[in-house]
Amino acid sequence: MDLTLKNVTKNFGGLRAVGDVSFTVPDRSIYGLIGPNGAGKTTVFNLVTGVYKHDEGSIHLGKTDLRPLKPAEIARAGIARTFQNIRLFGQLTVIENLLVACEIDKKASLLSSVLRTKVHYEDESSMRDRALELLGVFDLAHTAEEPSTSLSYGNQRRLEIARAMMLKPKVLLLDEPAAGMNYGEAEGLKKQIRWLRDTFDLTVVLVEHNMQVVMGVCEEIHVLDHGETIAHGTPDQIRNDPAVLAAYLGEEADGTATLASDADAKAPSAKGDEASAKEPGAKGDEASTKGDEASAKGDEASAKGDEASAKDAKGDERGGKAGEGSS
């Protein structure tokens, strides 16, 4: 189901956090939402999930208007999310964290839980089976009975994704899933995101600073700055967009101009390659080719100039800091 934002605006007092943002996330795509700190990316997530209500515009999942729905109802409608600052249920065990997300398709009523009827036990065991299966997918099954706070930072992030997946979502919103991950872990995350999309038939929207992940996995990218749309396109178009470069790196009168013209020349050929790679073969092949393509692109990017690699470094640095903070 498509997730559509139309002219969405959100003000906090006099501050316009999100201004007139419109985009459509196509069904079963992997969609990136990027921008410098404070650009309003997380606010967009909070608007979609109902934590905040937008002042103007509309947000639709398929044909369902999300404006009147409460956060819990939006979750039921099929939008699951993770949080930038991990929000697990600390006092609960790992598996309990997942089981909480089963409340919505629980059959046993409160009374039958108190009476411990057959329905209650059947419910519990089927929910546990599903939770354990998902924990297995995220390689967390061995930690099922541990308190969730005892997990390492990376595992906590994965547990949050697993918890979101318990909702059987149609759309999964990931808020900086790669924060605090090193190069190898981020590569793993890329694979996991693609695998999730292909296996569970869902749409993924990604807010992320780590360009290795964003450029590697997203099929379409929307760029915000100061709450407004500054660019939209494929990873290659975004990589070379002058407005994006200016937002991330600051404007340099002549430097930006030359880079942009350089990039414009290169862009079409890169795009052509991508298209040809997409044509043949089955889904699995496509994913793997894309992965290779992405890493090749990464090299290309670093070769392109100091600025690009500086951008990556910035992302890494941020990730590193987040990691330190949590440990």
Add this chain to the structure above:
Amino acid sequence: MAGAQAGSTRPMGSGLLKQIALFGGGLLVALLLDFTLDKAISDSSIRQLLMMAACNILVALSLNVINGMAGQFSIGHAGFLGLGGYSAAVVSANLHEALGGGEATFGKSFIVVPVSLLVAALLSGIAGLFVGLPSLRLKGDYLAIVTLGFSEIFRLVIATAQIGDKETIAHAWSSAGSPRGFVHAISVMITSLGGQNGYAGPKDAGVPLYAGPFWVVGLAFVLGVVAWRLKFSGWGRALRALREDEIAAAAVGVDPTRYKVTSFVISAVGAGIAGGLMAMNRDGTPIVQPDSYNFQASFDAITMVILGGSGSVTGAAIGGVFVTFTVKAIELLQSTSAVQALKQRFESLDLNALRMIIYAAVLIALMIVRPEGLLGERELFQKKAPSPAKAK
């Protein structure tokens, strides 16, 4: 740490048989107690203490739902206890009259106690709903003030009613056509509760004390099992998740509104039953007074929950017993010869104040040794959850 899931994943099978054995066994023990307690323990003050402990278990269990599991800080539990106590007293006294008065027999208790407790639970539950509604918007200290306000308003409305007016309730209602008459009729009803002096039945003959050990111990057991099962069900899990992080809970489909309000109602219903049992307690006093439901009573309830371990069902039960016995032990200490000699030496010594100091010292010491309470959120008798491999 492992196994917060205990009790919820037992294999199916002879479920019904197990249930009958569990509840039947518990009630049978309570029944035996009812007939033997008087003979086994001749000292009525000790009997009273044991019954009080059982009642306090219920007080702690009910408060634990809202303060421990839901993480909402209520300091007005006495209001629900009082509402339950007064309703049960009024209903049981009138029902007793209707049944012809006389001795409060065990047989008649099967009519009086269930009806009284049902009314107590219902009224308390409704009050819980109304106090629970502001909890949707308020948190922490602000919610605490609302709950405290509720309990103090309840107590003061009764305590400050002008008594001496001998108008009957029936007469007052007969002229209750106008709004003014309606308010008058309500105030006559409140007045009939005896104001500061307390309520002792419609003819001041005393509240009939129907709740023997069978009812008190039996209900403590049954509701203890219910509290345990609530905690280890999807509902309890969602409630604890809500306590940990409301936004994240909502993001996985747990509706905070529904869970908070139901937790308030369930807690109030439990308190109503506990208050009702205390009012009808066979070894208690045949009168309910507003002062039994002052802030001190709310505070004692909080102490029980925190001492036992916030969120722990068995912890709350232990806390209830512990507080009951500690208070009693300090009272006993007062009458020892050494303390009495001290009192004679220093005339101005206030023994009641001394009691509070010792009580406070015990609490402080416990909080230093075990800041998370005796059990934390863990449970006694918790089965280890099946290992993941086995569960698969």
